[in-house]
Amino acid sequence: xxxxxxxxxxxxxxxxxxxxxxxxxxxxxxxxxxxxxxxxxxxxxxxxxxxxxxxxxxxxxxxxxxxxxxxxxxxxxxxxxxxxxxxxxxxxxxxxxxxxxxxxxxxxxxxxxxxxxxxxxxxxxxxxxxxxxxxxxxxxxxxxxxxxxxxxxxxxxxxxxxxxxxxxxxxxxxxxxxxxxxxxxxxxxxxxxxxxxxxxxxxxxxxxxxxxxxxxxxxxxxxxxxxxxxxxxxxxxxxxxxxxxxxxxxxxxxxxxxxxxxxxxxxxxxxxxxxxxxxxxxxxxxxxxxxxxxxxxxxxxxxxxxxxxxxxxxxxxxxxxxxxxxxxxxxxxxxxxxxxxxxxxxxxxxxxxxxxxxxxxxxxxxxxxxxxxxxxxxxxxxxxxxxxxxxxxxxxxxxxxx
Amino acid sequence: xxxxxxxxxxxxxxxxxxxxxxxxxxxxxxxxxxxxxxxxxxxxxxxxxxxxxxxxxxxxxxxxxxxxxxxxxxxxxxxxxxxxxxxxxxxxxxxxxxxxxxxxxxxxxxxxxxxxxxxxxxxxxxxxxxxxxxxxxxxxxxxxxxxxxxxxxxxxxxxxxxxxxxxxxxxxxxxxxxxxxxxxxxxxxxxxxxxxxxxxxxxxxxxxxxxxxxxxxxxxxxxxxxxxxxxxxxxxxxxxxxxxxxxxxxxxxxxxxxxxxxxxxxxxxxxxxxxxxxxxxxxxxxxxxxx
Numbered sequence: 001x002x003x004x005x006x007x008x009x010x011x012x013x014x015x016x017x018x019x020x021x022x023x024x025x026x027x028x029x030x031x032x033x034x035x036x037x038x039x040x041x042x043x044x045x046x047x048x049x050x051x052x053x054x055x056x057x058x059x060x061x062x063x064x065x066x067x068x069x070x071x072x073x074x075x076x077x078x079x080x081x082x083x084x085x086x087x088x089x090x091x092x093x094x095x096x097x098x099x100x101x102x103x104x105x106x107x108x109x110x111x112x113x114x115x116x117x118x119x120x121x122x123x124x125x126x127x128x129x130x131x132x133x134x135x136x137x138x139x140x141x142x143x144x145x146x147x148x149x150x151x152x153x154x155x156x157x158x159x160x161x162x163x164x165x166x167x168x169x170x171x172x173x174x175x176x177x178x179x180x181x182x183x184x185x186x187x188x189x190x191x192x193x194x195x196x197x198x199x200x201x202x203x204x205x206x207x208x209x210x211x212x213x214x215x216x217x218x219x220x221x222x223x224x225x226x227x228x229x230x231x232x233x234x235x236x237x238x239x240x241x242x243x244x245x246x247x248x249x250x251x252x253x254x255x256x257x258x259x260x261x262x263x264x265x266x267x268x269x270x271x272x273x274x275x276x277x278x279x280x281x282x283x284x285x286x287x288x289x290x291x292x293x294x295x296x297x298x299x300x301x302x303x304x305x306x307x308x309x310x311x312x313x314x315x316x317x318x319x320x321x322x323x324x325x326x327x328x329x330x331x332x333x334x335x336x337x338x339x340x341x342x343x344x345x346x347x348x349x350x351x352x353x354x355x356x357x358x359x360x361x362x363x364x365x366x367x368x369x370x371x372x373x374x375x376x377x378x379x380x381x382x383x384x385x386x387x388x389x390x391x392x393x394x395x396x397x398x399x400x401x402x
Numbered sequence: 403x404x405x406x407x408x409x410x411x412x413x414x415x416x417x418x419x420x421x422x423x424x425x426x427x428x429x430x431x432x433x434x435x436x437x438x439x440x441x442x443x444x445x446x447x448x449x450x451x452x453x454x455x456x457x458x459x460x461x462x463x464x465x466x467x468x469x470x471x472x473x474x475x476x477x478x479x480x481x482x483x484x485x486x487x488x489x490x491x492x493x494x495x496x497x498x499x500x501x502x503x504x505x506x507x508x509x510x511x512x513x514x515x516x517x518x519x520x521x522x523x524x525x526x527x528x529x530x531x532x533x534x535x536x537x538x539x540x541x542x543x544x545x546x547x548x549x550x551x552x553x554x555x556x557x558x559x560x561x562x563x564x565x566x567x568x569x570x571x572x573x574x575x576x577x578x579x580x581x582x583x584x585x586x587x588x589x590x591x592x593x594x595x596x597x598x599x600x601x602x603x604x605x606x607x608x609x610x611x612x613x614x615x616x617x618x619x620x621x622x623x624x625x626x627x628x629x630x631x632x633x634x635x636x637x638x639x640x641x642x643x644x645x646x647x648x649x650x651x652x653x654x655x656x657x658x659x660x661x662x663x664x665x666x667x668x669x670x671x672x673x674x675x676x677x678x679x680x681x682x683x684x685x686x687x688x689x690x691x692x693x
Contacts, residue, residue: 130504132614132652135511148656167508208505237651238503240478267649271641282582282649283556283611286638287680290662293641294679302642304649335558335565337541338429365564368541372600390569391562391681 001234003248004052006108008230014025015203019227022110031084034109046112046140047074051087053102054253061094065370076091117221127213128204129134141179192225264316273298276321277332280309288333295398300327309344315351329401332364341366341374361401365394404531405596406574414462415440416483417474426539433536438466451464459490470494472537481506488517497523507585521587527557527579548573551597552611555582564683565646575603582650590616591623605632612639613652618668625672632690635669637662
């Protein structure tokens, strides 16, 4: 589960991670009030205004309606109102949002941390994530702060520092030190970075996170270390014991069809194709999508109905798939093992009748226990549904209807 | 011969008296699997499905000599169940539970290994050696006895593959569902290694999906061994978009090596017979055997 930057920073601060201070605002008035409050704390008249959406590239992204960028600098309190207005309520398009963009409901008014001083401010990159091959968390760091890590990995992989953490032991101080030295830090800044990394790892573990990306981490001109941005992804499997974090979920950031599907226990992902699929099991669902492509179509979605393919879940699945106007046909592919095919077939017929007037052809492929009986039920239903038993036949039917 | 489970396995069920545990334990017993009892803390001393219930895995090991366990314990307690089994000396730990936090698996996997146990799963359909032992949730009737070993990350796709193998006139030695989570006890390569060493297995069907490096690692190992047995491969997710989780927690394309195309290319380069369509797994296997 992803959370917003302002939420991520609040959580990090709770674990002693030093962050760029800021206040979240949903209106222009709140934004101006936030700026006044921050000025009292910092004494500075400069502020950064940051759109809060679940996508990267906000600084370079553009608000459709106003042409403003998603992250802007205000060099006096007087500018905060107008600059906030140009972002709030707008549609922000970045390289990660797709052309449709995302609506900005909240902005973060943050202190300016790039102030001049004894030394030059410098940006770094830090992330923590699971290394699947090793089954351990790895800290990745780089001196190339502000740049996409993918770009750094492609062009200058030698600039990526990696430190793996033994789960039974946790992060040791010497490891945080290794990373800080490798980043070329010295003196006070080095000590601050060690503390920063240690606090960050504790936050990562305690929140059951799947990924932290702090880009950039800033060394200020007076040698403080601060998280200027924070991307936090929580392990979905652990949300049952992270109730407080679960409250931070922002459904407006998620696809409404995916959210609706989840309430029926269905796992749905919207895609751009023309053939809807409904399958039991994630692997078979992906394989069915692939088969549609090989048959000359494009999958319109991923939909796993899980172990219980009954009339209710099948109906919910049909309704969700049919909300997509691009769908020209639907392929239901159920491998009945424990669940019997004749029951699934009855469920399909029941769901079909309940929805009524389905315009697109439906192909139902049932294999496994009582597959013949299932096919019989489908064929004799009198509905615009064709049946198949072998996967090959189902592929052929898809070709025929397209 | 076969791998991991057979008619001499001494099987117990953890989460024995729960809904899932009860249902699948009874299916396993009906199949003829040597199930000797189960564990549900607090229900020790009871009889369930005609078999003894124990409070702890250690009690089950002491009383019936259990060496294999299948775990249906809910996600919050599943990692603990794995570690309890390993600590009690269980050698084969098959974990069906879906939704175990990654942090928990990060601890449980190395712990099980340190105790000398083989962990299969989590989030997997289990392991079946036809006519001997079904230690999983798969429909047993699909898996006819034979000489084809199956390794797969996915449940129903394993059934699909097994069905095609049988329809092509062959049968299965052992089918291993390794699971679709980011951290799993036995990798594709390790499962392939088991089947390569099994004299009964003549050909291996290896089914993977997007995400991670397991299939590529297995393919490179197979090539390094000079392809001792023919291997047929399929990767699900050729049409999956980048960065979107496709049902399984581990099925997500992060980088270029995670894609189905990349994995299929590496598999081909390593001399594996790759089926482009999931409908062609049986046919590709027949070709592999005749070449």
